Amino acid sequence: MSEVLVLVDHVDGAVRKATTELLTIAARVGEPSAVYIGTGFQDAAATLARFGAVKAYRIESPDLTAHLVAPSAEALAQLVERTQPAAVLLASTADGKEIAARLALKIDSGLITDAVDVDADLVTTQSVFAGAYSVRARVSRGTPIITVKANSVTAQERPGECVDEQFTAVISPGAMSARITGTRPRQKSGRPDLSEAAIVVAGGRGTNGDFGPVEAFADTLGAAVGASRAAVDAGWYPHANQVGQTGKSVSPQLYVAVGISGAIQHRAGMQTSKTIVAVNKDADAPIFELADFGVVGDLFTVLPQATTLIEQARG
Amino acid sequence: MNIVVCVKFVPDAQSERGFEPGDHTTDRFGVPGRLSELDEYAVEAALTLATAGADAPTGEPAGRVTVMTVGPPAAAEAIKKALQMGADAGVHVTDEAIAGSDAAATSLVLAAAIRRIGEAAPVDLVLTGMASTDAVMSVVPAMLAERLDLPQLTLASQLSIEGGTASIRRDGDLASQTVTAALPALVSVTDQINEPRYPSFKGIMGAKKKPVQTWGIADLGLRADQVGLAASATVVESITPRPPRQAGQVVKDDGDGGRQLADFLRSRKFV
Ligand SMILES: Cc1cc2nc3c(=O)[nH]c(=O)nc-3n(C[C@H](O)[C@H](O)[C@H](O)COP(=O)(O)OP(=O)(O)OC[C@H]3O[C@@H](n4cnc5c(N)ncnc54)[C@H](O)[C@@H]3O)c2cc1C
Numbered sequence: 001m002s003e004v005l006v007l008v009d010h011v012d013g014a015v016r017k018a019t020t021e022l023l024t025i026a027a028r029v030g031e032p033s034a035v036y037i038g039t040g041f042q043d044a045a046a047t048l049a050r051f052g053a054v055k056a057y058r059i060e061s062p063d064l065t066a067h068l069v070a071p072s073a074e075a076l077a078q079l080v081e082r083t084q085p086a087a088v089l090l091a092s093t094a095d096g097k098e099i100a101a102r103l104a105l106k107i108d109s110g111l112i113t114d115a116v117d118v119d120a121d122l123v124t125t126q127s128v129f130a131g132a133y134s135v136r137a138r139v140s141r142g143t144p145i146i147t148v149k150a151n152s153v154t155a156q157e158r159p160g161e162c163v164d165e166q167f168t169a170v171i172s173p174g175a176m177s178a179r180i181t182g183t184r185p186r187q188k189s190g191r192p193d194l195s196e197a198a199i200v201v202a203g204g205r206g207t208n209g210d211f212g213p214v215e216a217f218a219d220t221l222g223a224a225v226g227a228s229r230a231a232v233d234a235g236w237y238p239h240a241n242q243v244g245q246t247g248k249s250v251s252p253q254l255y256v257a258v259g260i261s262g263a264i265q266h267r268a269g270m271q272t273s274k275t276i277v278a279v280n281k282d283a284d285a286p287i288f289e290l291a292d293f294g295v296v297g298d299l300f301t302v303l304p305q306a307t308t309l310i311e312q313a314r315g
Numbered sequence: 316m317n318i319v320v321c322v323k324f325v326p327d328a329q330s331e332r333g334f335e336p337g338d339h340t341t342d343r344f345g346v347p348g349r350l351s352e353l354d355e356y357a358v359e360a361a362l363t364l365a366t367a368g369a370d371a372p373t374g375e376p377a378g379r380v381t382v383m384t385v386g387p388p389a390a391a392e393a394i395k396k397a398l399q400m401g402a403d404a405g406v407h408v409t410d411e412a413i414a415g416s417d418a419a420a421t422s423l424v425l426a427a428a429i430r431r432i433g434e435a436a437p438v439d440l441v442l443t444g445m446a447s448t449d450a451v452m453s454v455v456p457a458m459l460a461e462r463l464d465l466p467q468l469t470l471a472s473q474l475s476i477e478g479g480t481a482s483i484r485r486d487g488d489l490a491s492q493t494v495t496a497a498l499p500a501l502v503s504v505t506d507q508i509n510e511p512r513y514p515s516f517k518g519i520m521g522a523k524k525k526p527v528q529t530w531g532i533a534d535l536g537l538r539a540d541q542v543g544l545a546a547s548a549t550v551v552e553s554i555t556p557r558p559p560r561q562a563g564q565v566v567k568d569d570g571d572g573g574r575q576l577a578d579f580l581r582s583r584k585f586v
Contacts, residue, residue, distance in 0.1 A: 011489055068485070068494050069457060069467055093488050094453070094470055101454035102461040104419060110548030111418070113454060123552060134555045141548035177466035178500075181482075182493035195488060199585065221585060239472075239486065239507060246353070246445065246506045248488075254585050275583060276563075279576070288565055293579045297568025305573020310586050313577070 002030040002086035003055065005079065007072075007099065008048065009091045013040025017196040018091040020051040020155035022148055027052045027158060028120040030086045034162070035079060037072055038065045045162065052158035057167040064171065068178040069095060073102035075169035080107055080143055082167075087122055087144040092249075093195075100145050109142025116152045116251065116272055131271030149272070150195050151251045186240055194224040194241055199254045202226030202243055202270070206259015206280065206299055209236045213303040214258055220310045226250065226270075228260045244269035258299050262287030279303065316378035316476075317436050318361045319429055321443045321459070322354040322397055324390035350393035353444035355400070355511035356504050358382065360474060361442050362401045363509065379403050381432055385413060385424045391527070398522035399514035405527035406432060412532055415544035422458035424542060427535035429463060440481070441501045445470055456503035466496030472507035 004026035009016040019034075026032035034053040036044060041058050048056055057079060064071045076099065080088060088103065090096040092114050104111035115124040122144050126135045139145070194200065201223045203214035211225070218225045227237035229244055243250055245265040255273035260266060262278070262285055270276070271290065278291040279299050288294045295302050327347045350358075358380075365378030382397035383406040384390045394405035408428050416424065429441055441463070446453040453470075460467035468474075471483035482495045483502060514522070532542060540546060566575050580586045 068469075068492075070460070073461070094485075095487065097454055098457035098467070098469060101418065101457040104548070105422075105458055105461050108548075111454070112549055127557070132557055134557055136552040136554075137549050138552060139548060140550045174464050178468055178494050178496045180492050181495045184491045186489055186491070193489075221580070254580075254583075275585075277576070277579070279572075283565070283567070289559075289562075291565065292561075292563040293576070294563060294565035295568055295572040295576050296565060297572040302568055302572040302576060305571075306576040306580075307573075309574055309577040310580070313581070313586065 003033045003083050004030045005033050005035050005076070005083065005085045005088045006053070007076065007088070007090045007096065008034050008036045008044065009093060009096065010036070010038070010040070010044055012038075013043030015044045015047040016091070016193075017155065018093075018148070018150040020047065021150065021153050022089045022091065023048070023051040023053055024153055024156045025118045025148060026087075026089055028118070029122060031055070033057065033083065033085070035059065035076065037075065041164065045164065049162035050157050050159050051155055052160065053162045054160065056162050056164040058164055059167050059169055061169065061171065063176060064169070066180055067176045068180060069098045070102060070175035070178065071169075071171045072099045073106060074171055074175045075167070076103050077106040078169050079167060085143060087146060089118075090145070090147045092147040092149045097147050100147050104145050107142055109145055110139030111145045112137055112139060113147045114249070115146050115148045118146055118148060122146070127272050131267065149249065149251055151198070151253075189225070191218065192222065192224045194226055194243075195248050195250055197224035197250070198252055199223035199256075200226045200243070200250055200252045200270070200273070201256040201258065202228065202260060203231055203237070203258045204228035204260030205230040205234070207231060207236065209234065211237060213300060213307070217256070217258075217303045217307045220307050220314075221254075223254075223256070228263075228266050257287050257291075258303065260287055261285045262290065316364065316439045318365060318378055318380045318440045318442060319432055319438050320354070320357050320361045320380060320382045320397065320402065321425055321441065321455075322358065322382055322384050322393050323351045323444070323447045324348050324384060324386045324393040325351045325447055348389055348392065350396040351444060351447050353446055353506060354393075355444075356506055356508055357442040357444045358397045358400050358402060359509045359511040360502075360504050361440075362512070364440070364476060379436075381406060383425070383428055383432070384408070385421060385428070387414070394527055395522060396514070398525045398527075399518045400512055401518055402525075404525055407527060407529045408532070408535070409529060410531040410542075412539035412543045415547070416542050417547045417549060418454045418458060419548065420542040420546045422455050422462055424532065424535065424537065425455070425459055426462035427537055428530065429459075431530070431535055437499070439498045440476070441465065441499070443501070443503045445503055445505045456501060460501040463501065466500040468494050468496055468500055469503040471502050471504045474502055474504060474508060
């Protein structure tokens with residue numbers, strides 16, 4: 001069976017959930033091989049094995065982590081050359097997509113980004129134009145390179161042995177021209193990561209700057225907090241939490257839009273959510289067109305009531 | 316400083332967008348189009364840089380901004396808008412063979428055109444938007460850097476250039492990074508970087524006199540089989556309009572909207 005390379009997305013060895021989903025997809029197609037760039041592999045090894053990685057290639061050179069994107073693409077191209085995989089899978093993050101893009105040119109292969117599903121025969125499903133169309137496509141030249149959105153599939157544990165080996169990539173000077181000179185980690189909110197969360201509660205202009213009820217409701221559900229661009233532009237919530245075309249694209253199990261009208265650019269980032277709930281005082285707000293359940297009402301009364309009841313039910 | 320800004324003509328997001336019936340390419344003819352809003356940030360960044368170093372006594376800008384687009388004849392509108400904002404010159408690459416090009420082919424044409432622009436005077440900076448508002452792949456800037464062998468400084472929410480070195484802030488998923496490179500470089504900018512200006516009356520009048528060159532792919536030394544659908548390394552098997560979401564249940568809050576919300580979440584096992 002052919003190998004399927006999965007580029008591991010991690011923070012100092014903490015494997016991000018999207019990677020476990022990629023390993024699950026890889027197992028449909030062939031034998032999952034993890035590609036681990038950076039230090040901290042020993043912390044990641046158990047997770048990779050638990051989610052079905054049969055092999056892991058460790059690339060530890062600081063040349064890769066000290067420079068933006070280009071060296072990672074170069075290393076992957078060399079690994080593709082050596083392993084002749086059935087496909088290369090990456091997370092649909094900014095880095096993931098850009099690495100995939102450069103890799104596609106290097107190995108003259110087709111690239112599909114933002115897939116929401118991938119079949120065993122590597123036919124992908126994408127959701128385009130703010131979810132208005134579903135596109136099925138496949139790569140017709142070279143080694144398929146596919147980036148997959150987080151939460152597209154449910155990660156399945158397939159515990160087994162994972163054999164790791166060091167891979168030494170040769171990085172050209174040209175690939176090291178964009179140097180990362182500073183890194184400031186995002187402030188931890190104590191809530192789940194927005195792009196991976198199973199539940200997202202997002203607030204918009206309707207909060208009028210008070211995200212208190214939104215956060216309290218999110219916390220009873222164990223949810224991440226998102227925001228519309230209007231709320232971000234007003235300075236009420238960090239840009240890192242923006243959902244939409246120019247923010248994060250999320251597809252959680254549940255998305256609750258609170259005081260958000262549902263502009264097309266906002267929908268572009270949340271329309272693939274499995275269940276959508278809206279709270280808005282305007283019965284004509286377009287967000288209700290998407291909602292599986294909606295409450296026409298004032299968020300400042302509806303949310304606290306729901307929060308209290310859910311807390312009580314929990315006891 | 317010689318700056319090239321790559322911009323895209325896109326269907327207006329506010330209108331219904333669709334696909335060409337025959338060949339699965341984006342319908343760019345049936346719907347009104349415009350300069351991609353996300354590219355306006357790149358034009359603004361270029362204009363700011365070009366005038367920042369303006370030599371005070373003469374008021375001569377220190378930089379020259381060429382705006383370039385690859386697209387159908389109607390894409391001339393996108394160039395016009397950028398010229399009205401203040402860009403100095405335009406280049407429009409248009410060719411029937413280009414229709415249906417994917418990101419790889421598009422980046423090939425863009426790279427060839429930037430090289431050609433560079434023959435007249437070396438290009439110091441290539442600027443692009445963060446993504447197009449139609450096919451949001453966000454991969455063309457990285458591909459362009461790869462093809463031109465330029466340092467890739469993408470997704471910049473801040474950009475500064477000093478002494479031949481460009482520095483950006485890149486707000487990633489988990490961290491905010493500072494990334495630095497020597498010019499020439501490729502920079503893509505996000506919508507966080509600035510507030511694009513509106514064309515002034517003077518700008519609108521002045522734009523009419525600014526030079527715009529129109530090139531076909533042969534002018535760039537490219538062949539028809541290198542671009543368009545023919546060159547694509549992916550095939551679309553099917554496109555299905557998403558069935559409109561089943562209209563959900565909408566209740567009006569008469570004092571128990573919160574309870575109904577909690578009940579719904581419980582019935583769906585989210586609680
Ligand atoms: C190029 C471009 C990119 C963009 N990218 C994004 C993006 O990534 N993400 C994004 O979100 N937007 C984006 N936008 C902006 C988008 O077009 C909308 O302007 C924005 O989404 C509106 O945010 P909103 O729904 O919070 O505000 P509004 O549209 O003002 O809606 C506020 C809603 O709150 C309701 N409301 C008010 N008070 C209450 C209350 N007390 N209780 C309940 N409901 C209440 C109102 O009825 C209204 O429906 C982009 C725009 C452009 C041009």
